[in-house]
Amino acid sequence: MKSVPKLIRRFVGIMLLSSVLLIILNLALLVIYTLNQAPNSSPWMTAQKVADNLLQDGNEYVLTEDTEIELQNTNAWAIFIDNATMNVVWQTDTLPETVPMSYTVSDIASLTRGYIDGYPTFTGEAENGLVVLGYPKDSFWKHMWPSWDYNVIANLPKTVLSVLAINIALIFIIYVIANSKLLKSVKPIVSGIQALSANEEVHLREKGLLSELAVNINKTSDILQTQSRQLRKKETARANWIAGVSHDIRTPLSMVMGYAGQLENDLQLSEDTRKKATVIVRQSKRMRNLINDLNLASKLEYNMQPINSERQNLIAVIRQVVVDFINMNIDETYTIEWETDETLTACPVCIDKDLIKRAVSNLIQNSINHNEQGCHIFVRVISEDKVCTVVVADDGIGATDEQMEKLNNTPHYMVCDEKTTEQRHGLGLLIVKQIIFAHNGKMLIQHSEYGGFEVDLSLPMTM
Structure with a gap:
């Protein structure tokens, strides 16, 4: 978690x-x-400034004009205590009446660290005395005993x-x-959401701070489980229906093929009648193959087809498919070329040999079916980055980009949608895709380098 x-x-x-x-x-x-x-955040500096700017003119002392204006702006007053007499010899006009005019040494010590009559005082040293600067009573708080x-x-x-x-x-x-x-x-809520994503049944305790959210998750789980059960029933019914129809069609179809084959070989019939019988046989075989493909596609879709995987050399398996087609004596207008690099002798994969052969056979037959004027078919196996890829390509009529997009992304027979009146093609390609996906592989349909159609089947290599 x-x-x-x-x-x-x-x-x-x-x-x-x-x-x-x-x-x-x-x-x-x-x-x-x-x-x-604190507009006057440095009263000690201001006091020293007053001491420096207090000038003696004969027996009188005069403060410079700018310093006097600064004191007025801060509502401060000042006195000058003479060193010799310990008396105040100069004062500002704003001096409070309660301020003493004569001081002792102990008074000087007290006012230096504290107050005069409740006025916070600050001192500045002058040449012949001490300047004492006082501020309004509520302007500063002084720490009387600054020792730690x-x-x-x-x-x-x-x-x-x-x-x-x-x-x-x-x-x-x-x-x-x-x-x-x-x-x-939160913990059970998170666990419930993770279980929902895995399509597991969830029943959370509907108490606590997030009880409302737990109720909604439980309802969602019930809905999903109901839909899942209904879907499984529909899938089972559809698979059984396909299997039943396939089984029921085989018997009458076998009879049609048998009688048509007899008519095809009956020399007493006219040539035209025998040709019609040949067409019946050919189309009956096509119907039989379609039924087999549909049945296999249904089993693969619903995981009813067992996958008997064994370690195989993919090159040998695909080469056998090519040899079988060549030995079938197909029309001379169709040629099959084996293009696998001769230096590549082994490509180990874990596969169901029969299903992979069926997939590649479908691709080769697909090239034959869709190129009535004939074509060259190229088959090769490539090993790259621990992936074995089977390439089946041709130089036939190919397909447009739009058709390629549909073949790569549009579902086929096994998925229903609203376009039920539109004929679908590509059951053989669907089977190929299902077989490859069942082997954890990938399938890509694209234009071939020869100007025709190409399908790439990629399978993970077994080490």
């Missing part, structure tokens, strides 16, 4: 990908939010990764537990 693990892997992959994307998205949003919420144990900092990456791994494991466990019921319901 490969589909369920694949489904689980897909679910887990989606979960992990979603988690990673959510983490990245949250980090990006946090950075954007922080930047938007060294081991905590040193082990921070490992700690973060461990916490992350634990979180991922917990998310996975929660996800599996939450979806185990669904996965338990």
Whole structure:
């Protein structure tokens, strides 16, 4: 059952990908939010900038205009504490009244890391003192005691990764537990669908999250099984009908052939009457062959014809078929040439010898039947890529591309369709195709290199 693990892997992959994307998205949003919420993200740098741009003019201090505008834009205030007196010797106009004007060393230490009267303060070093920059009370939060144990900092990456791994494991466990019921319901559904494709009877338990789907699969199985049983009954009836008709026709046909043969050899009859008897005999033989072909095609169609496969040399089998035709003393207008490469002495295949001989005989006879003016027939065996191919070709009238397409793809006598009034041909080719398919081979009908008709029969080679 490969589909369920694949489904689980897909679910887990989606979960992990979603988690990673959510983490990245949250980090990006946090950075954007922080930047938007902190227009003055470097107050320490701003304090140092004020200290650098605070100029002494005699006994007074003057701040450059651009720096003063920057403080106004951030609602910040500033003072300058003299090193010698520890008093404020310069201040901005926006200085709150509650801010002290004199400081001790401890006050300086406190405001450096914390606040003055609730205002977050930041310091910048000047030549003769200290610049203190203050912001509105709710603008910054300051960490009053910025000291950490060294081991905590040193082990921070490992700690973060461990916490992350634990979180991922917990998310996975929660996800599996939450979806185990669904996965338990999916497995029989998948098994049922696979059984349907194999035409097996399916009865799933109609409970759980996918109960409605299970009900539909059960109904589908019942419909398919009913259709399969009806089809088997029809096939059996058709096969029995063909076998019965074939058997019933043979006896009267044998009598017709027997009496016609006597009339054909009766010297007391006129020449014209004897010729008519000859036609009756010839057409009766044709009817007998058609009945035999139809019966064989029916057996092959419904797997009623046993296939007695044995290891054979395909070259020897096909050569025997050619020799038998040559010995039949067929009309001189038909010649058969054996074109197999003399260096190819063996082509081992596992076949039913009689059926393969019947198939090749049908092809040779097909070339004779469809070329009344005569033709040359070429037979050869080719061995290539562990496949043995029998080629039967002629230089006769051939067939059009449209006819080739129909012969390769259109069903013949054994398949009914709406075009029942249209006469069908090619029962001999159908038997050939069925024999080759029964041997796991392939059949291809195409134009021959001699300008006529060609059929290629490919069979897997036995090693």
